[in-house]
């Protein structure tokens with residue numbers, strides 16, 4: 001990836017939540033960039049700050065959050081989304097950046113017809129008439145291989161299956177041809193049987209429209225199918241970034257190794273996943289030194305005091321571990 | 326039979342026991358109140374045999390449970406009896422008064438729904454000073470009694486400022502026709518409708534605000550915002566549309582409260598509706614009329630609930646009428 005062909009660059013981003021228990025440092029100094037047409041995965045256990053990172057990019061964080069520091073640059077204009085006024089940000093949402101959410105059950109408006117939900121972004125961004133927008137909505141649903149699309153636009157979300165609903169969410173996200181698609185666990189809430197279908201659909205769409213993708217998932221297993229590069233996130237920080245191929249073949253960070261061991265294969269049933277012992281830390285008081293040290297099998301003295309920096313080990317491959325580099 | 330008709334009939338049947346309970350309770354309450362209608366009829370100093378004759382004529386000499394049985398049977402025959410004081414059937418007396426009450430109550434309902442929903446939504450959308458002052462105003466609106474408020478409004482706007490009439494529903498002796506007749510009614514309606522609406526505006530505002538705030542925390546609001554549509558549309562088309570369901574429920578359930586408010590409001594403004602008729606009838610111990618008004622009132626509340634149930638199905642596509 002050439003640096004001139006970036007679409008998004010996140011640099012040194014810090015995002016916090018204010019809670020009664022204290023300040024949650026959900027994203028704590030994260031940097032990465034995504035190229036044009038590239039599919040970039042952000043992987044980590046639940047609670048590591050992936051969603052926070054994704055919602056920061058499209059600036060849809062909850063009210064009790066704040067972006068404390070950092071830049072989110074959108075290319076080619078080099079706009080810093082962190083500083084962009086809300087009015088300008090609205091023109092970017094839907095039009096330049098589309099978003100797909102985890103649970104199509106709760107993320108679709110229960111009392112609005114499918115067609116109207118898809119059409120509204122088209123009406124606002126492309127200055128279409130409602131009838132024209134509705135026609136485009138039908139086309140989109142057909143594109144997403146929804147049977148009886150012209151009938152489905154008149155239905156309500158509860159009348160569709162989970163897989164169909166998620167296709168509707170995808171249709172909404174791509175309705176105005178955004179260059180960047182953010183998908184936060186797009187298959188997690190779906191039946192295992194339809195997960196693969198939806199993923200395949202997503203993959204074809206980004207190839208066809210040459211969209212860039214940020215795929216957030218806790219499942220390293222689905223990443224290889226669809227993504228070019230991966231960032232491994234743990235406790236608000238990036239532990240490792242690399243090409244999918246390299247990362248699978250030759251994982252460097254102990255956490256990445258642990259995650260890969262947790263991926264079920266045909267040889268290992270789900271019950272005997274050799275995952276990582278323990279659970280991710282509380283992000284109000286994260287561990288000092290390497291954040292992974294309480295769970296790391298290779299931990300040594302230095303890890304408990306000094307935090308390892310994310311260093312480049314080869315072109316666009318980065319690792320944050322004292323054992324590497 | 327269409328599902329809607331079947332639904333309405335089933336609902337009405339379910340309400341019959343409720344009406345029975347209402348009749349029993351009201352019958353007992355009315356008879357427990359002190360005072361005897363015969364004395365009002367014949368005067369305190371009437372001849373004792375004269376009083377006895379009046380009692381017999383009205384059926385008041387029979388034991389209470391017998392009177393009750395006779396009454397219930399008549400009610401189910403559609404006969405609510407005759408007024409003790411006015412030489413008319415109870416049904417005729419009440420039915421003549423229904424239009425005035427309906428105009429008053431429906432206008433108050435419409436004003437409070439429109440104003441309450443708009444203020445409630447705006448105050449939910451922008452929290453801050455506006456929101457706090459609205460909450461205070463709402464509290465104020467909820468706590469003032471109709472009777473006092475009505476009298477204050479009447480004194481200020483009609484007596485001092487002379488902007489509105491002192492009471493009634495039409496200008497006596499003017500004999501307006503057509504549009505002028507309607508305008509004359511609106512002129513008389515303004516103050517009583519506002520009085521009756523204020524409490525309800527306050528409450529609708531409060532409920533709308535809470536309901537919109539709740540809707541704004543839902544995931545589909547994030548989706549709506551992710552499309553880059555104007556915030557105005559997110560609030561009104563997505564949040565309010567979902568928030569309306571509890572607001573409609575409240576408005577329907579509140580019909581009874583409004584009818585009670587109408588008793589006091591109509592009395593203060595001499596509005597010729599069921600409320601002022603009830604007030605007079607209670608004062609004069611005209612039992613059949615009092616009972617009749619409560620029965621009609623209950624039926625109105627039941628109809629309002631039916632309308633709510635039907636609106637429910639329209640507002641929320643997930644609810645199918647069963």
Ligand SMILES: Nc1ncnc2c1ncn2[C@@H]1O[C@H](COP(=O)(O)OP(=O)(O)O)[C@@H](O)[C@H]1O
Pocket residue numbers: 017018019024026044045046047048049050051052053062064282283
């Ligand atoms: N609205 C919120 N208020 C307070 N804390 C939150 C909120 N949302 C997320 N968090 C916390 O921030 C951390 C990161 O959460 P999240 O970004 O959802 O992680 P992930 O998507 O990787 O599961 C977690 O510790 C979570 O509890």
Ligand code: SF4
Pocket residue numbers: 253254255290291292293296297298299300303308320321322323
């Ligand atoms: S820095 Fe130390 S604790 Fe952290 S991952 Fe590497 S070896 Fe483990």
Ligand SMILES: [Mg+2]
Pocket residue numbers: 050051052184185
């Ligand atoms: Mg998440």
